Amino acid sequence: xxxxxxxxxxxxxxxxRVRAGLCAALLLVLAGCSASPADDDGPDRDDDGATAAxxxxxxxxxxxxxxxxxxxxxxxxxxxxxxxSAPAGARWQPRPGTRWQWQLDGKADTSVDAPVYDIDxxxxxxxxxxxxxxxxxxxxxxxxxxxxxxxxxxxxxxxxNLLGNKNKGWKGEKWFDIRRLDTLRPLMAARxxxxxxxxxxxxxxxxxxxxxxxxxxxxxxxxxLAFNRMLADLAHERGLAIGLKNDLDQIPQLVDTFxxxxxxxxxxxxxxxxxxxxxxxxxAVFHVEYELSTGEFCPTARRLGLSSMKKKLELDTWRQxx
Numbered sequence: 001x002x003x004x005x006x007x008x009x010x011x012x013x014x015x016x017r018v019r020a021g022l023c024a025a026l027l028l029v030l031a032g033c034s035a036s037p038a039d040d041d042g043p044d045r046d047d048d049g050a051t052a053a054x055x056x057x058x059x060x061x062x063x064x065x066x067x068x069x070x071x072x073x074x075x076x077x078x079x080x081x082x083x084x085s086a087p088a089g090a091r092w093q094p095r096p097g098t099r100w101q102w103q104l105d106g107k108a109d110t111s112v113d114a115p116v117y118d119i120d121x122x123x124x125x126x127x128x129x130x131x132x133x134x135x136x137x138x139x140x141x142x143x144x145x146x147x148x149x150x151x152x153x154x155x156x157x158x159x160x161n162l163l164g165n166k167n168k169g170w171k172g173e174k175w176f177d178i179r180r181l182d183t184l185r186p187l188m189a190a191r192x193x194x195x196x197x198x199x200x201x202x203x204x205x206x207x208x209x210x211x212x213x214x215x216x217x218x219x220x221x222x223x224x225l226a227f228n229r230m231l232a233d234l235a236h237e238r239g240l241a242i243g244l245k246n247d248l249d250q251i252p253q254l255v256d257t258f259x260x261x262x263x264x265x266x267x268x269x270x271x272x273x274x275x276x277x278x279x280x281x282x283x284a285v286f287h288v289e290y291e292l293s294t295g296e297f298c299p300t301a302r303r304l305g306l307s308s309m310k311k312k313l314e315l316d317t318w319r320q321x322x
Contacts, residue, residue, distance in 0.1 A: 108124050
């Protein structure tokens with residue numbers, strides 16, 4: 001999400017967590033609220049890549065920013081046996097125009113005809129991932145990297161001094177102090193270990209724009225860059241690809257570090273051309289709109305080479321791809 005847009009946290013997260021916060025006890029006992037059945041979205045197809053727009057200019061970096069604790073480029077991380085980053089060629093690399101499904105509401109419906117699934121890492125099992133792989137799908141593991149959630153099974157492992165203001169509009173969530181890389185590194189490593197152990201191909205860390213929000217901490221753009229690069233290192237050490245979620249203004253600094261992008265509502269806010277550095281590097285941009293019709297954003301998405309679809313805020317199984 002981008003700050004000051006009026007949509008608040010809606011742009012950086014999905015509406016399923018409002019319901020999840022209200023049924024936290026059920027999530028712990030039943031492993032999530034049930035998903036709703038998919039609507040018939042018609043035959044899927046691959047979009048042809050088109051000429052990309054000019055590269056977005058660099059976002060200004062904060063000057064004199066305090067140095068974050070820890071180092072974003074350590075070769076080995078607590079939480080798993082990784083000993084070094086896997087070569088880029090050894091990781092999955094989604095290409096521009098690749099069709100996808102994004103479902104964060106409950107257990108994944110594996111019947112959707114899409115070559116890539118992005119699903120909740122905690123709510124889905126290794127068996128679900130294996131079932132998708134048996135159908136030739138690649139699977140992305142969604143985790144929250146920027147905020148604590150009181151309904152996750154590992155919520156007790158995060159020290160209280162790491163937690164800041166409530167994430168406005170999202171019950172049971174508090175922002176992390178992302179300057180504390182020394183503390184966050186093993187905690188995020190453990191979550192990525194979960195993704196790897198379940199067989200996921202990639203990870204989508206959410207809330208990677210804390211520096212633009214009222215977190216309760218004096219975060220700068222440099223703190224955010226260090227945190228996001230740490231996340232990329234942790235994923236790559238485990239052989240996982242990783243997507244940059246929103247954070248449009250830092251794309252020039254991060255496009256070479258991340259393997260793909262995930263974006264919400266760039267068409268609604270006339271920001272899609274900022275994502276073209278990924279397409280120019282032959283990296284997919286997985287994009288959704290919630291309010292616009294497909295007729296309003298699909299022509300631009302095709303021109304820019306984005307992997308676009310319309311979704312409901314709940315991020316259930318329903319989808320309407322371009």
